[in-house]
Amino acid sequence: MKTPHQIQFEAFAAAGGLYDERHAKLYADLADDLIEDGSFSILYEGVAHACYTPITIDKASHLKCHVLAPLAVLPDYQRKGYATRPREEAEKQLDADVIFVMGEPFHYANRYNAPHKVLPPVRTQAPLECWFARELTPGALDGVGDSTSNISGPYAAPLMWGHPSEQV
Numbered sequence: 610m611k612t613p614h615q616i617q618f619e620a621f622a623a624a625g626g627l628y629d630e631r632h633a634k635l636y637a638d639l640a641d642d643l644i645e646d647g648s649f650s651i652l653y654e655g656v657a658h659a660c661y662t663p664i665t666i667d668k669a670s671h672l673k674c675h676v677l678a679p680l681a682v683l684p685d686y687q688r689k690g691y692a693t694r695p696r697e698e699a700e701k702q703l704d705a706d707v708i709f710v711m712g713e714p715f716h717y718a719n720r721y722n723a724p725h726k727v728l729p730p731v732r733t734q735a736p737l738e739c740w741f742a743r744e745l746t747p748g749a750l751d752g753v754g755d756s757t758s759n760i761s762g763p764y765a766a767p768l769m770w771g772h773p774s775e776q777v
């Protein structure tokens with residue numbers, strides 16, 4: 610059975626585009642660090658892995674929120690729903706109001722489609738169009754308006770929110 614580190618490394622190493630093996634190591638190490646730090650971790654059927662870390666919306670600190678990262682599916686198993694099923698399972702287990710994720714719209718825009726004005730917890734050059742929210746409690750973000758957010762632990766490192774071209 611592959612470890613979370615192996616799944617993350619192999620997925621990002623094979624992703625191409627902006628990513629190479631240095632990114633793969635960075636994100637695989639992040640996964641290990643998050644697990645060590647107590648973030649929620651889900652390993653699905655030995656082929657998919659994801660971590661979820663608590664994040665606080667400063668103007669709505671009563672909401673239970675998590676941010677998803679990193680997410681990976683082994684190359685041979687991609688485009689078959691293996692990224693979707695562990696997220697469904699994680700959302701059941703987490704009992705959260707909102708899940709945030711930073712990433713490509715083609716991966717996330719459908720599932721994480723709640724309009725919101727919550728800023729990412731770490732300063733980043735990434736466009737806000739890539740910062741998505743999914744309400745697990747319907748209407749959770751209604752009326753929250755503009756807010757900053759906060760995160761601690763390994764995913765609070767500014768490097769992890771940088772553009773891939775600046776990360777290695």
Ligand SMILES: CC(C)(COP(=O)(O)OP(=O)(O)OC[C@H]1O[C@@H](n2cnc3c(N)ncnc32)[C@H](O)[C@@H]1OP(=O)(O)O)[C@@H](O)C(=O)NCCC(=O)NCCS
Binds near residue numbers: 680688690694711720
């Ligand atoms: C991104 C990744 C986790 C998706 O895994 P997957 O098993 O192929 O995804 P699924 O089959 O469950 O599909 C999830 C969604 O992404 C979409 N999708 C997945 N790969 C896609 C691609 N290459 N192009 C366009 N859409 C894609 C699917 O259509 C689906 O959309 P929906 O939620 O609107 O139905 C996987 O490709 C991967 O590990 N890539 C390398 C690591 C990575 O890039 N992680 C994300 C960083 S932001």
